[in-house]
Amino acid sequence: MSNKDLKLIDGYLNNSLSKDELQLFNERMQEEEFSDLYLEFVLQEEMLEDALEGEALELQAERKLKKVRQLTYFVALAASLLIAFQFYKFLNPVAVLDQISGHIVLVRDGQERIIAKDLKLSPGDVLRTNVGNARILYSDGTQINLDEKTTLLVYGSSKGKKILLNHGRLDADVAPQPDGKPLILQTPLAQAEVLGTSLSLTSLKGESVLNVTEGAVRFKNLKGNKDVVKAGQFARAMENAPILAQVVKPKIEIKPRENDPEVLKHDRWLKHSFKLRKDKDLVAYYDFQSLKEKGSKYLLNKADATSGLPLDGELNNVLPIEGRWRGKKSLYFSEFSYVDCGRHEVFNLQKALTIFTWVKVKSLDRHFQTIVSKGDSSWRLARFQESDTLEFACSGLRGSPYLRGVKPLPVNKWLLITATYDGNEVKLYRDNQLELAIKAEGEVLVNDLRVLIGNNSQLPNRNFKGWIDELGIMKRAMSHQEIQVLYDAGKP
Amino acid sequence: MKKRDVNNRLMMLFTQHRKRLWALAYSVTRDYHLAEDTLQETSIAILNASEKFDESRPFLPWALGITRNQSLKTVRKHAKQAKPMSSETLTILQDKLINYVEDGEERFKALKDCLSELSSENRRVMAMKYFDKKSADEISSEIKRSETATFSLLQRLRFTLAKCVKAKMGRLAHE
CATH class of the missing domain: 1.10.10.10 (Winged helix-like DNA-binding domain superfamily/Winged helix DNA-binding domain)
Structure with missing residues (x-):
């Protein structure tokens, strides 16, 4: 073992090799003896943290003592030691299993063992509660209670505490964590970053559910989509769905059908919806009622005139959720969400058209966030640039192909947006009111691009952030009177 | 075998071979924290790929493959990291880790x-x-x-x- 070889290995691991040296390192790794030495050196690096634990503890205790002496040299030695010890404990959280009931299994270094109370946990330990409960206690007071039939993996380094919950449920009461070192609770589908709060996290097949009872938790899925879940809220992480913090609703009081306003609203809307879908000019109509909380793949087209055509929308990373009222379904869209309705020629509407939809904006954080579009070279309804207004664009029209709204879009409020072109005018309605109209004529350009709800297939990354509930596309311009009826039937 | 049982088995094998997986992750990232993060991502990737795990084949080569991909992903994410060892060298190291006698x-x-x-x-x-x-x-x-x-x-x-x-x-x- 020469120092030259060690320097080459050390240089590689410290990112300090030149290009030629890196090439030499790669060549030398083909030699058995050198690659053995490399592996031994790397394994030594891995072991040094554990091997130096005793030394580090002494060192840290000394440091704290020194600090305490500097600050309070006149305090009795016994008191200094106590303070140093408490301070040391605060800075060096060590997790222990301090409460156990039933049958708890620890897997460490691939070996299973039944465990006893007050066991110190090490990074990489797996805990499994079969018919029992256990509590992990950190020295800062953070408690993690494991429910029955729960399996988790304990991580943790100087960067903070980490737990991977494979399946089952845990309740956590988390003490305030140091800045930049949140407690990370990870499931196979999501990650919760906790700075100090009370929560429960459940990991089931296909979903992870976070309930926050105190404080706030940043919850994100593996795609990176995230939301902040506050006290009294929950969020669900599923594959192919965005994360949305939702208020935990109290149990519904069952009322007689004829006295339940939510049921009456639904009946009123349903009656109109059945009538609407028979309109011969309706090209596509998505009432969103076919959506299930889990497992839906398509948004069904309910327009009678085009039934049988491939116009059903394929769901992509959207969250089916309650819409304008109980029993009304909607989709929540976020930065990766869209519904792909295909590129059938019926969507090429040249002479006249109407788009109507109920939307609720969560945030306007990308330019041209799109509600529905046929690429960027035909018709589209989107946020105008980075403003808080809407744009209804119909490429190809003479006069002005762009109708830009004048009223700001409200956040967290359901709105009926209707955009029409009748060969003479382009109009934009909000709820039952005309917002703006401009003269235009000619034909809207056609293209071969896909109709997307929540994004633009020609210029992606324009994902809408919010809720959409009911959307229709018509090959004629609806009248103001028709829009009034639509609004009255569907207002929340 | 039920998915839950497969996951439990995978986690047990993961802890058993953790040191070797760490050695590979560290060899690519050359940063203690990044290696730990990579290993965490790897454990999740292993669970997500549990349906592809063939019980009749050894776990370690499969897990090392996943660790390698995750580590390279980590390095790509952190643009400041210098270029890691070549692909051929990584393969040599993987073979070495498979044949390494636990001591x-x-x-x-x-x-x-x-x-x-x-x-x-x-x-x-x-x-x-x-x-x-x-x-x-x-x-x-x-x-x-x-x-x-x-x-x-x-x-x-x-x-x-x-x-x-x-x-x-x-x-x-x-x-």
């Missing part, structure tokens, strides 16, 4: 013995680096030496330990 306990004992042979001051410098995860710059201000001198000291101590552990392991092999 963790003896190696750890040898390392502890070798550490005890260092001066108390040098052990503390090592503790600052490997336990507290301080940079050479931070250590240098604590021990009141220049950064270059601290870097050299740390390197010398690593080399001393490597030689000492090798000698002790060699003696053990002959006993």
